[in-house]
Amino acid sequence: MIEFQSVTHAFDDVLVLEDVSLSIDDGEFVLLAGANGSGKTTLLRHCNGLLTPDSGTVRVDGTPVEDDLIAARSSVGMVFQHPRDQFVSATVGADVAFGPENLGLERDEIDRRVAAALEAVNMAGREDDRIDALSGGEHSRVAIAGALAMNPSHLVLDEPFTGLDEPARRSVLERLESLAADGTGVLLATHDLRDVCELADRVIAMRDGRIVVDGPPANALGDLDGLDVRVPSE
Numbered sequence: 001m002i003e004f005q006s007v008t009h010a011f012d013d014v015l016v017l018e019d020v021s022l023s024i025d026d027g028e029f030v031l032l033a034g035a036n037g038s039g040k041t042t043l044l045r046h047c048n049g050l051l052t053p054d055s056g057t058v059r060v061d062g063t064p065v066e067d068d069l070i071a072a073r074s075s076v077g078m079v080f081q082h083p084r085d086q087f088v089s090a091t092v093g094a095d096v097a098f099g100p101e102n103l104g105l106e107r108d109e110i111d112r113r114v115a116a117a118l119e120a121v122n123m124a125g126r127e128d129d130r131i132d133a134l135s136g137g138e139h140s141r142v143a144i145a146g147a148l149a150m151n152p153s154h155l156v157l158d159e160p161f162t163g164l165d166e167p168a169r170r171s172v173l174e175r176l177e178s179l180a181a182d183g184t185g186v187l188l189a190t191h192d193l194r195d196v197c198e199l200a201d202r203v204i205a206m207r208d209g210r211i212v213v214d215g216p217p218a219n220a221l222g223d224l225d226g227l228d229v230r231v232p233s234e
């Protein structure tokens with residue numbers, strides 16, 4: 001479980017998260033919506049200690065993130081926007097294998113995870129492709145595959161569908177849905193709730209650093225007016 005307890009965070013005296021409390025249960029598929037600048041990325045970056053609260057606490061599986069950064073980073077897989085800067089290897093397969101290699105897994109298991117993760121993002125068999133020759137959407141897909149290959153207990157994704165074509169988007173969504181069904185907690189930030197809404201257990205929406213909507217999609221969708229979120233049409 002990921003738990004935020006009264007979390008506040010400011011950049012240069014500007015409050016960006018204000019008294020945020022929420023918990024994401026294991027196996028829950030949660031969408032995080034809200035306008036540009038509402039605080040979604042800032043919230044997500046607290047899940048593995050990339051940011052620390054000015055006040056309040058974030059816990060992963062009961063332990064405050066700052067007490068055990070390594071545990072938080074192994075159990076929370078993160079996928080960021082603009083992944084271009086995050087690659088550590090020259091080829092797709094080596095990059096996706098990097099995390100599992102650091103876990104000290106056997107080569108067969110690493111290869112199996114890399115193949116499954118690439119399949120999930122519609123890039124099966126592309127292990128030898130050079131990262132610097134990929135398109136922006138393919139970069140995003142490799143970044144998602146890298147997080148999937150870690151088999152994390154929780155997955156946190158920031159606008160993961162930007163630049164993905166429809167088959168890739170579908171494939172990633174299906175994998176996220178099945179991971180959540182198997183017990184992975186999924187927290188996915190998006191401006192666009194169309195298509196994803198029917199898969200989610202819960203929709204959270206932010207405005208000006210506060211959670212203003214939190215509930216099952218059927219209840220939450222009617223409360224999103226004025227929050228600059230694209231919702232499914234009737």
Ligand SMILES: Nc1ncnc2c1ncn2[C@@H]1O[C@H](COP(=O)(O)OP(=O)(O)OP(=O)(O)O)[C@@H](O)[C@H]1O
Nearest residue numbers: 011012016034035036037038039040041042043191
């Ligand atoms: N490192 C930083 N330094 C200063 N201000 C920042 C920093 N990161 C974010 N902010 C500010 O915090 C506010 C919230 O930003 P954040 O990226 O969390 O919003 P968001 O909801 O993810 O937006 P988007 O939908 O555009 O990704 C914005 O006003 C942003 O300018």
